[in-house]
Amino acid sequence: MTHDEFLLQMDEILDLPAGTLRGHERLEELPNWDSTSLITFIALAETNYDVYVSPGQIVTCSTVADLLRLAQSESSSS
Amino acid sequence: MAPEATLQSEVLKALRFPIAVGDILRKRLVLKKELLKQTNLVPTRIAILGGSTTTEVKSMLELFLLAQGIEPAFYESGYNRYAEDVEFENPDLWNFKPNIVFLHTTWHNISEFPELLEAEVEVERRVRREMARFESLWEKIHAELGALIIQNNFDLPRLRPLGNLEASESFGSVNFVLRLNAEFAGYARSHSRFLINDILYLSVQVGQAAWFRNSYWYNFHMALSPTATVSLAHNLAAIVKSVYGKSKKCLVLDLDNTLWGGVIGDDGLHNLILGKDHPVGEAFLDFQRYVKGLKRRGVILAVCSKNDAENAKEGFSHPDSVLKLEDFSAFKANWNPKPETIREIATELNIGLDSIVFIDDNPAERALVAEQLPEVAVPNVGSDVSGFAEVLEHERYFEVDKVVQDDLSRSTYYSSNAQRSTCQARFSNYEEFLASLEMTAEIGAFLPVYLERITQLINKTNQFNLTTRRYTSGEVEAIAQDPAFITLYGRLADKFGDNGLVSVLIGQVSDETIQLDLWLMSCRVLKREMEFAMFDALVERCQARGISKIVGVYIPSKKNSMVAGHYASLGFSPMGGASEGRELWCYHVPPTYSPRTRYIRRTAEALLAAASAESASVPSEV
Numbered sequence: 001m002t003h004d005e006f007l008l009q010m011d012e013i014l015d016l017p018a019g020t021l022r023g024h025e026r027l028e029e030l031p032n033w034d035s036t037s038l039i040t041f042i043a044l045a046e047t048n049y050d051v052y053v054s055p056g057q058i059v060t061c062s063t064v065a066d067l068l069r070l071a072q073s074e075s076s077s078s
Numbered sequence: 079m080a081p082e083a084t085l086q087s088e089v090l091k092a093l094r095f096p097i098a099v100g101d102i103l104r105k106r107l108v109l110k111k112e113l114l115k116q117t118n119l120v121p122t123r124i125a126i127l128g129g130s131t132t133t134e135v136k137s138m139l140e141l142f143l144l145a146q147g148i149e150p151a152f153y154e155s156g157y158n159r160y161a162e163d164v165e166f167e168n169p170d171l172w173n174f175k176p177n178i179v180f181l182h183t184t185w186h187n188i189s190e191f192p193e194l195l196e197a198e199v200e201v202e203r204r205v206r207r208e209m210a211r212f213e214s215l216w217e218k219i220h221a222e223l224g225a226l227i228i229q230n231n232f233d234l235p236r237l238r239p240l241g242n243l244e245a246s247e248s249f250g251s252v253n254f255v256l257r258l259n260a261e262f263a264g265y266a267r268s269h270s271r272f273l274i275n276d277i278l279y280l281s282v283q284v285g286q287a288a289w290f291r292n293s294y295w296y297n298f299h300m301a302l303s304p305t306a307t308v309s310l311a312h313n314l315a316a317i318v319k320s321v322y323g324k325s326k327k328c329l330v331l332d333l334d335n336t337l338w339g340g341v342i343g344d345d346g347l348h349n350l351i352l353g354k355d356h357p358v359g360e361a362f363l364d365f366q367r368y369v370k371g372l373k374r375r376g377v378i379l380a381v382c383s384k385n386d387a388e389n390a391k392e393g394f395s396h397p398d399s400v401l402k403l404e405d406f407s408a409f410k411a412n413w414n415p416k417p418e419t420i421r422e423i424a425t426e427l428n429i430g431l432d433s434i435v436f437i438d439d440n441p442a443e444r445a446l447v448a449e450q451l452p453e454v455a456v457p458n459v460g461s462d463v464s465g466f467a468e469v470l471e472h473e474r475y476f477e478v479d480k481v482v483q484d485d486l487s488r489s490t491y492y493s494s495n496a497q498r499s500t501c502q503a504r505f506s507n508y509e510e511f512l513a514s515l516e517m518t519a520e521i522g523a524f525l526p527v528y529l530e531r532i533t534q535l536i537n538k539t540n541q542f543n544l545t546t547r548r549y550t551s552g553e554v555e556a557i558a559q560d561p562a563f564i565t566l567y568g569r570l571a572d573k574f575g576d577n578g579l580v581s582v583l584i585g586q587v588s589d590e591t592i593q594l595d596l597w598l599m600s601c602r603v604l605k606r607e608m609e610f611a612m613f614d615a616l617v618e619r620c621q622a623r624g625i626s627k628i629v630g631v632y633i634p635s636k637k638n639s640m641v642a643g644h645y646a647s648l649g650f651s652p653m654g655g656a657s658e659g660r661e662l663w664c665y666h667v668p669p670t671y672s673p674r675t676r677y678i679r680r681t682a683e684a685l686l687a688a689a690s691a692e693s694a695s696v697p698s699e700v
Contacts, residue, residue, distance in 0.1 A: 012105050012107075013104055013107075014107070015107035015108060015111070035133065035298075036106075036133060036137055039294075039298065039300075039304060040103045040104065040106065040304070043099075043303075043304040043305075044100060044103060047100040048100075054293065055297050055298075
């Protein structure tokens, strides 16, 4: 999955118009970033990257781009 | 028009077979927003009492219910507070007044498993104790909240320390879970307003490894993975849909390469691929058996085929054909566009287009029907017959919360209806036809034996329905026992057969006035003057109870315009107090009344039963 594809998926998860997210956005400032979207992100990481990302790892992420890096790094290390 | 007809097909596609879990999870908020644009949504109140985290369950259930035209409001218990909320009467739950209580428990919530080598008698005691614990919750919910209960049975524990012995030994955990499930099922059979959500089946369907994931359990206390949660919500929504009478009624089938292999018009009867001697023929045979099973439990079958009629009919004389011509309540084989033919079928059977599921192996025909008749469900069954039944199963189109006797005789009714039509054609005068039918009606106050059918009719009748008010079985049961209400059911039979229980009326009494909250009639018996027979019975009861005024309520909907003139035709006068979307009509009960019924004889048994039920329900001071 490319960087842009990932951002489009995150737009959908957070109910934002396609193309809204650029990566630098802070998660804590996104209105729909809640426990449900967190679980959705974990589920999609499993689907897209075949990796399990734990909530503890997600807590260390500050921005949307951090989430992508996390999923990609877990994928390459598995 | 069905609510879903107003939606973009792409929106609903994500929620239909084959379900793409990733798409649903990702598009959840977008889907919800689109689904909420529908009009005519049926509201319901669902309390989810969880033995594990239920946030995801709620979120997914909401989507699948909205896709069925049902808009839920939710109450959610705290994590693993399912028992405490009921035992200690959580005021938030009590004030919520749920229509439905969903108990989302799994094997994690079994409080005690047998010890190794434990004696059978002690295992049995554990089963009894566990049952008693759940039964006390169920009884309290029924008694105090009056809600319908949907209870998960149990999935299987993830680990099997004893290996295969877990299944065979009485102290084995698998054996114990299956015993509890049998007890739950027994309770469901003997109690109305109690339905099982079969998560044991769902877990097998999803696969144990995908059903439960350690990561979600330890991090979130989710007893089901996101994939499993989607499956659970889909199944649960099908149950709720059936409770609200939104399940489909009729399966319309193509013939060539749908019910048999080959083209009967070109290949001839003896070259059709059907039967055990051919691998594909066996798949067609199995699909026919599946369809026959649907017909036996009350699904109406119809044929919509591009064929010469005689050729098409000949196909059912194939020696291996399980389906016979008489299994179909409507048979249309012609060269007209299929959307046109399906419209004719709906008219002939007196059912809405939104009650129909259409199966055709030809993707072009499916696309045409889907485009021109968006109310009709057109599943993408592909062209391989071996997958047709699976698609129908996955979509849960024909889910029922109960099979009642009237379901079993529904096809018989539609078959005898063809005889009625033939008979009618012999008469130039409609009244002579009505007289020739030799109709008899059984009309009386609600009886326990009919409550399931009454609830079913209340929740699925749209056209001849003055108010389209929906009631749960609990509410119907309570009304039946409440002397402040007059209730009537009506059964109609004629010389061609029994039409079953076809009409329901509920009126609320206040002093000398009765207000008719509900009056409906199945479209099976339109223009048979059954509404007159019901009105006669109502007037008799009003006279007996000193009620002088009947107030009729008419709430127009998109589907009930056929009864717009109903009260006027019975001699009611329009009255004040009407509001937008609600008309009130008034009838003053005369001291002497001439029955409206001309062609329906009320049976003596029914009159006696009604009188006895009436005297039992009337307070002594009246």
